[in-house]
Amino acid sequence: MDIVKLTLTKVPELYLEAENITPDHFAGKTAQQIGELHVHLGNTTAKISDYFTVEGKGGATAADTKIIISGPTDKVKYIGMKMTAGEIEVQGNTDMYTAAWMAGGKIHVKGNVDSFCAIGMTGGEFIVDGNAKNYLAASYRGDWRGMQGGKVIVKGNAGSDTATFMNGGTIDIGGNVDVHLGTHAEGGKIIVRGNAKGRVGGQMVKGDIFVLGQVERMMPTYILKGEEEVELDGKKQMFHVWIGDMGERHGKRKGEIIYGKIYVPSGKAEAAAPAARAERKKKLTDKQLEQVKEAFKGQEPTVQQVRTYIYDTFDIDMKPMQVSRLIDGLKR
Amino acid sequence: MSEYIIKNGKVYDPKTGLKGDVADVCIKDGKIADKVSNKAKVIDAKGKTVMAGAVEVHAHVAGPKVNEGRNYRPEDKLFTYKPTGKNTRMSGGFSIPTTFKTGYEYARMGYTTVMEAAMPPLYARHVHEEIKDTPIIDEGAFPVFGNNWFVFEYLKNNEMDNVCAYISWLLKTTKGYAIKIVNPGGSEAWGWGENCTTVNDPVPYFDITPAEIVKGLLTANEKMGLPHSIHIHSNNLGNPGNYTTTLDTLKIAEGVKPNNKFGREQVLHHTHVQFHSYKGDSWANFESGAKEIADYFNKNKNMTMDLGCVTLDETTTMTADGPFEHHLTSLNHLKWANVDVELETSSGIVPYVYDPNIKVCAIQWAIGLELGLLAKDPMRTFITTDHPNAGPFTRYPRIMKWLMSDKSRQAMLKGFKNSDKVIAATNLASIDRELTLYEIAQMTRAGPAKSLGLYDTFGGLAPGMDADVVVYDLNEDKIKDAEEIEKAFSAADYVFKSGTLVVENGEVINNGNKRTLWVDAKVPMNEQVERDVQMKFLKFYSMNLNNYEVSNHYVPNPYVIEVDSN
Amino acid sequence: MSKTCTDVICPFCGTLCDDLIVTTDDEGKKILNVENACAIGAEKFLHASDHSHRVTRPQKLQEDGSFKEITYDEAIEYTAQMLANAKKPSMYGWSSTNCESQSVGHEIAELCGALVDNTAAVCHGTTLIAVQNVGIPSCTLGEVKNRADRVIFWGCNPAHAHPRHMSRYSIFPRGYFTGKGQKQRKIIVVDPRPTDTASLADVHLQVEQGYDYELLQALRAAVRGNELTGDIIAGVPKEKVYEAAELLKSGRFGVIFFGMGVTQSLGKDHNIDAAIMLTKDLNDYTKFSIIAMRGHYNVTGSGQVLGWQFGFPYSVDLSRGFARYNPGETGTIEVLKRKEIDAMFVLGSDPGAHFPMECVKEISRLPSVAIDPHITPTTAICKVHVPVAFVGVEVGGNCYRMDNVPIEARKVVEPPEGMMTDEEFLKAVLKRVKELKAN
Ligand code: SF4
Numbered sequence A: 001m002d003i004v005k006l007t008l009t010k011v012p013e014l015y016l017e018a019e020n021i022t023p024d025h026f027a028g029k030t031a032q033q034i035g036e037l038h039v040h041l042g043n044t045t046a047k048i049s050d051y052f053t054v055e056g057k058g059g060a061t062a063a064d065t066k067i068i069i070s071g072p073t074d075k076v077k078y079i080g081m082k083m084t085a086g087e088i089e090v091q092g093n094t095d096m097y098t099a100a101w102m103a104g105g106k107i108h109v110k111g112n113v114d115s116f117c118a119i120g121m122t123g124g125e126f127i128v129d130g131n132a133k134n135y136l137a138a139s140y141r142g143d144w145r146g147m148q149g150g151k152v153i154v155k156g157n158a159g160s161d162t163a164t165f166m167n168g169g170t171i172d173i174g175g176n177v178d179v180h181l182g183t184h185a186e187g188g189k190i191i192v193r194g195n196a197k198g199r200v201g202g203q204m205v206k207g208d209i210f211v212l213g214q215v216e217r218m219m220p221t222y223i224l225k226g227e228e229e230v231e232l233d234g235k236k237q238m239f240h241v242w243i244g245d246m247g248e249r250h251g252k253r254k255g256e257i258i259y260g261k262i263y264v265p266s267g268k269a270e271a272a273a274p275a276a277r278a279e280r281k282k283k284l285t286d287k288q289l290e291q292v293k294e295a296f297k298g299q300e301p302t303v304q305q306v307r308t309y310i311y312d313t314f315d316i317d318m319k320p321m322q323v324s325r326l327i328d329g330l331k332r
Numbered sequence B: 001m002s003e004y005i006i007k008n009g010k011v012y013d014p015k016t017g018l019k020g021d022v023a024d025v026c027i028k029d030g031k032i033a034d035k036v037s038n039k040a041k042v043i044d045a046k047g048k049t050v051m052a053g054a055v056e057v058h059a060h061v062a063g064p065k066v067n068e069g070r071n072y073r074p075e076d077k078l079f080t081y082k083p084t085g086k087n088t089r090m091s092g093g094f095s096i097p098t099t100f101k102t103g104y105e106y107a108r109m110g111y112t113t114v115m116e117a118a119m120p121p122l123y124a125r126h127v128h129e130e131i132k133d134t135p136i137i138d139e140g141a142f143p144v145f146g147n148n149w150f151v152f153e154y155l156k157n158n159e160m161d162n163v164c165a166y167i168s169w170l171l172k173t174t175k176g177y178a179i180k181i182v183n184p185g186g187s188e189a190w191g192w193g194e195n196c197t198t199v200n201d202p203v204p205y206f207d208i209t210p211a212e213i214v215k216g217l218l219t220a221n222e223k224m225g226l227p228h229s230i231h232i233h234s235n236n237l238g239n240p241g242n243y244t245t246t247l248d249t250l251k252i253a254e255g256v257k258p259n260n261k262f263g264r265e266q267v268l269h270h271t272h273v274q275f276h277s278y279k280g281d282s283w284a285n286f287e288s289g290a291k292e293i294a295d296y297f298n299k300n301k302n303m304t305m306d307l308g309c310v311t312l313d314e315t316t317t318m319t320a321d322g323p324f325e326h327h328l329t330s331l332n333h334l335k336w337a338n339v340d341v342e343l344e345t346s347s348g349i350v351p352y353v354y355d356p357n358i359k360v361c362a363i364q365w366a367i368g369l370e371l372g373l374l375a376k377d378p379m380r381t382f383i384t385t386d387h388p389n390a391g392p393f394t395r396y397p398r399i400m401k402w403l404m405s406d407k408s409r410q411a412m413l414k415g416f417k418n419s420d421k422v423i424a425a426t427n428l429a430s431i432d433r434e435l436t437l438y439e440i441a442q443m444t445r446a447g448p449a450k451s452l453g454l455y456d457t458f459g460g461l462a463p464g465m466d467a468d469v470v471v472y473d474l475n476e477d478k479i480k481d482a483e484e485i486e487k488a489f490s491a492a493d494y495v496f497k498s499g500t501l502v503v504e505n506g507e508v509i510n511n512g513n514k515r516t517l518w519v520d521a522k523v524p525m526n527e528q529v530e531r532d533v534q535m536k537f538l539k540f541y542s543m544n545l546n547n548y549e550v551s552n553h554y555v556p557n558p559y560v561i562e563v564d565s566n
Numbered sequence C: 001m002s003k004t005c006t007d008v009i010c011p012f013c014g015t016l017c018d019d020l021i022v023t024t025d026d027e028g029k030k031i032l033n034v035e036n037a038c039a040i041g042a043e044k045f046l047h048a049s050d051h052s053h054r055v056t057r058p059q060k061l062q063e064d065g066s067f068k069e070i071t072y073d074e075a076i077e078y079t080a081q082m083l084a085n086a087k088k089p090s091m092y093g094w095s096s097t098n099c100e101s102q103s104v105g106h107e108i109a110e111l112c113g114a115l116v117d118n119t120a121a122v123c124h125g126t127t128l129i130a131v132q133n134v135g136i137p138s139c140t141l142g143e144v145k146n147r148a149d150r151v152i153f154w155g156c157n158p159a160h161a162h163p164r165h166m167s168r169y170s171i172f173p174r175g176y177f178t179g180k181g182q183k184q185r186k187i188i189v190v191d192p193r194p195t196d197t198a199s200l201a202d203v204h205l206q207v208e209q210g211y212d213y214e215l216l217q218a219l220r221a222a223v224r225g226n227e228l229t230g231d232i233i234a235g236v237p238k239e240k241v242y243e244a245a246e247l248l249k250s251g252r253f254g255v256i257f258f259g260m261g262v263t264q265s266l267g268k269d270h271n272i273d274a275a276i277m278l279t280k281d282l283n284d285y286t287k288f289s290i291i292a293m294r295g296h297y298n299v300t301g302s303g304q305v306l307g308w309q310f311g312f313p314y315s316v317d318l319s320r321g322f323a324r325y326n327p328g329e330t331g332t333i334e335v336l337k338r339k340e341i342d343a344m345f346v347l348g349s350d351p352g353a354h355f356p357m358e359c360v361k362e363i364s365r366l367p368s369v370a371i372d373p374h375i376t377p378t379t380a381i382c383k384v385h386v387p388v389a390f391v392g393v394e395v396g397g398n399c400y401r402m403d404n405v406p407i408e409a410r411k412v413v414e415p416p417e418g419m420m421t422d423e424e425f426l427k428a429v430l431k432r433v434k435e436l437k438a439n
């Protein structure tokens, strides 16, 4: 296997779109040819070599090509998009769409990844040592074909809307996941080793979700079917099995309705229902009010000036209407 | 305006009777001319095919449901985009392309006139806004009449003068072209979640049947002498066994004679007949009824039809047949959009994947082609996909390939996963007819132009006609390789629209000067209809009457067909 | 003497009433009276026609924080230079202008590789996402008036936000099949609070704040006759959920209207997704539709024009010369937060008032232009403010109602002397951008 080493030498001013960084594009190319491939920043086009140093060369085929990327790649999008074979290893963090529409091969990101990674994935392996943000392994907007196959492993936490419209493959999250896990799923297997924030398996037609920690508040449309012994990680364990989503359509097999299933280890109680999700009221304390008054003493500040001051000093984001009422109040 | 002479091409033109004869075509002042001066630019078409610009008789390319289809299918755009060019806007989308792409793609295939098949009157302004933004091609739109409350009430009371006055008013108000009928009565019934699946099912609360609606509008159409015949999508679309409903609908026109000054010889156009030619009584024993329909068609010369060929792609179905789309979403569980329009119509949208490995889809594919091959008169048989319902219009070249090459059809039939079952349920395997280039010109140029009442202007190459001319890199020799047929028809060498060279070597080079066609049928407004219109707007519409009309600036470059109905 | 314009369109909320009667003075300069409009609508007309508080020429922000008057030509030059030189400009707003202007704006955006986004970003964008996931069975407002006997208001309060909605279309009108008006309809309100709209309801489901999704899915299960877990479902007793499901199924024609209470509360697009699926399910039993209560009068139109030109309803990224769409990435709030853009153009909206402070600060850091008839929190933070004529009052143009019905707005009075319209200003910018890009 031939190795191509890419090192990002400067942080891009905006964000860099680098869908050409895949073994498929690099295969059969010299370092110089690879350097000629395009990257995009807004409406401008540059070359890979404008941003990266390139060492080594691509293998004869994608499968024979491994790309090792280092440097501050936090603002690089689309690494490994649509790749079909070979390997990519990223030393740091990457931005959105890493491994998007991935079909084969392996991508290993040692840091964190942003949203929309591994969307529309059909095959291959995507491993993240850190955290992933929202829409991990989800479908692209409007597409009813989400993850079809392959494997996603995130050692840290994952954000909301993970695995939307999942149809196949496996997702394994080491930490916690945010709300809306496996929405509209119609197949596949999800393992969450930490806690799930709620709305697990909403509108799920079919598929398996394991939550080894706690589910913050099970959907009322899931019914506890009973206890079952299931094999996970090579050993048999007892799980409470919930079936649903009772609000959704379901297919039949041999006369029996096939539901989506959520497995929670026996003995783990459901987490206490969280308090009502009221919006935190954004109000200033009397002391803070005094401070604002002091700051603008003898002036005629605009709403935006006061709003900015409050945001900068107290980290409170007030709506202009509120601020204008506050100014009226202060005048009195 | 510049002059052109297209030299030495093989010309296929039913209007002038040229069947591949080598001839020159002259263009002057936007029209076909007898001769041109020696300043004319010369286009060498030696060894190539020359035809008139093609005329699309039925496609869903502009308006509320088309746009809902675009907006609710971002995935239809993924990886399809072509960036902004020197003369072109960026363009994308596969089954529901953007307006720019619609114009460019039609032009590249040599289509220069296109009819939007279903315009809900209340949304007419939207349809025209999109038409305005569709470059190059001339377009018209058919307002839907088959579920309209005015029409119901006048027909029920046998008030033919009032029907005509109302039709004429609505065509003018919406800047419409012809009388479209979609699932007569059924779309109104859908207002209550019901349907009319035979021509005799009464429409709830309106005391009228689909047969009466069709007969009434047919009579009005001929009484008024409109350029196009009624244009109908009959009841019970898409269901096994529906070919009998189709025949029942067609029979309504028996004995009716055309009356118009536009050279139109038929009184009824049945659209996307493929969807209406199904036998069997379930999806399990589903089979082709193409032969039954084609036999009827061959015997009855007062009708035209378009095929609605399935292209075996992932596409988006959309029709003013609301109940059908609801039925479809219950079969494939894909996202369903529906819009019921007050007093006028309904409509629905559902994505659909015509998978060649699914028996039903493969049979549907065969039925469309069977109809095209079993129909004996190409002047009355038009190629469509009911875009985007059975497939996107950009697949027309592929359909032409299948119709022109038995070998390519047989290869498809053999390649299906359920090959034996598909062959058993259809007649296609035993049909070896191969359409000629001349017949293709009839089906895509002369025929549709004639049925639309436009054969003096479009669809032919006689002097004085609009200079819509296409040169394809194709000839009798090349068509032996079926792939060459698809390739050549996909991207013409040259396309002229009204004398302007708009496509060269398959690329759009000029945005032309597109026009909007509409029909001004000068029926005198009568007082009762005026009163009824005012009353209905006051009581039942959600819009004021004075805000209903599409004002002229939405139709900046009109091509008005005037009909003196007296 | 005075002049009267009838059938005037109210360019203020998505109800887009088109039956206003506006009386002006003889010269057509001042509005004297507005009939048929609600208080909000009437006030907007009268306010527009009071020129005393209007800026009539562009102004530019100075170093000392004050604004100085500049000419329209200078404003055009600044705007064109800013957009043509940016690597990734954003062109945001478009909800309070006509479709003709939107169209010109899109052409500029295409030439400059800009992001184009409308106010759906802060209201019904989540609805559009849900529609992309599961579709939307809907109808025009006239259908509601003529047929509906079950009307649900979910997370919206038309009594305040769309004042004439209830009388024109949804609760009170007598239509073809609804001759008895309100008597023939059952009104259901779903809202955590006892709103004015709720006081008109036959049934008020007081959903627990932030648990609409659970309640919607529970209703779907109840419609199917399935079991539910728990006695209280999202704040509503289980029996009440089943009763509500029966009430919905027993109607002949039902409609759900929903607003920002569900589109912007926790769950966002998922709430709407479930509401749409509930509507779809109910079509197996009776007839049901669902309609978004769009706020700005022409936010719907912006989605339409973007749709036919680029294929997406909002948050469209044209930077690479082709159109891409993915809210969460291409939305204006996200790109401001992530510092993905380098210039900001605002027209027909007020992000200064509606965006999070983090974004507002970013706008004030960037080269920026705001086009607005008024001085607003946005114009206060942009480098250049270009005042323009009022669409729907001083200039006409096409608009789309919340049910996507297009209605052409009318001009009723002249704008102040020498003021440009949105469309004129944009056309001038387009011309200049073309020149700049040609070199
Ligand atoms: S309801 Fe809305 S559109 Fe109607 S008058 Fe009031 S503000 Fe204007």
Ligand SMILES: [Zn+2]
Residues within 6 Å of the ligand: B058, B059, B060, B117, B233, B271, B272, B319, B386, B389
């Ligand atoms: Zn059609």
